[in-house]
Amino acid sequence: MLRLSLLRLYPQVRACSTSAAVTQPRPDQLFKAVDIELRAHDPAVLKSYSFFMNMSANELDIKVDKSYAPEAPDKTLKTVLKSAFAHKRHKVQYENRTYYHFIQLKHLTGSTSDTYLEYVQRNLPEGVAMKVTKTELQKHSSHLIPPINKE
Numbered sequence: 001m002l003r004l005s006l007l008r009l010y011p012q013v014r015a016c017s018t019s020a021a022v023t024q025p026r027p028d029q030l031f032k033a034v035d036i037e038l039r040a041h042d043p044a045v046l047k048s049y050s051f052f053m054n055m056s057a058n059e060l061d062i063k064v065d066k067s068y069a070p071e072a073p074d075k076t077l078k079t080v081l082k083s084a085f086a087h088k089r090h091k092v093q094y095e096n097r098t099y100y101h102f103i104q105l106k107h108l109t110g111s112t113s114d115t116y117l118e119y120v121q122r123n124l125p126e127g128v129a130m131k132v133t134k135t136e137l138q139k140h141s142s143h144l145i146p147p148i149n150k151e
Contacts, residue, residue, distance in 0.1 A: 028109045028110045028111055029109065029110030029136055030107075030108075030109060030110070030136065030137040031107075031108045031109070031110065031113055031134050031135060031136055031137065032106070032107065032135045032136070032137050033065070033104055033105065033106055033134075033135045034104070034105040034108055034113050034117075034132065034133070034134050034135075035102070035103075035104050035105075035132070035133040035134075035135075036053070036102070036103040036104075036105070036130060036131070036132055036133075037100065037101075037102055037130070037131040037132075037133075038050060038053075038100065038101040038102075038103070038128060038129070038130055039098055039099070039100055039128070039129040039130075039131075040098075040099050040127055040128045040129070041096070041097060041098060041099070041127055042099075042127055043073075043099045045125055045127060045128060046069075046099050046101055046128060047069075047101075048125075049124070049125055049128055050067065050069070050101045050103065052120075052123065053103060053120055054067055054103070056116070056119065056120065057103075057105065057116065060112070060115075060116055062105055062108065062112065062116060063105065063106045063107060064103065064104070064105060064106075065104045065105065065106040066102065066103070066104040067101075067102070067103045067104075068101070068102055069099070069100060069101040069102070070100055073097040073098055073099045073100070074097070074098045074100070075095055075096070075097050075098075076095070076096045076098075077093055077094070077095055077096075078093070078094045078095075078096070079091050079092070079093050079094075080092055080094070113134065117132060
């Protein structure tokens, strides 16, 4: 009874639910490349996790185009006073090192990339950050036509 009264009050709810069932399924996306950037402060954890990512990609028959780590980490220095208010001469320097690892996957479908990335992200260790950039292949718009060659 309550549901019928809600449908009378809000007819757009019924319209949205029926139109969603009629739509056709979208074709799967195609990705030219999926670039993954890993960052960590501990090089051993980063190396172990990148090995895990490459191994899981090989098991799923995903083509790993590049997998590399830059030689030197990014270093940031921060200088702070030892005491909160006085003794300006007494300072301490902290160094923060960030290690990177880059992995590039080639020629993936949308479902394959979603499955792989979900599996890999669920096993992401603490202290490791991941950034994913996808390059999608799309058809040209219908209004674009090739140029006419005048010979």
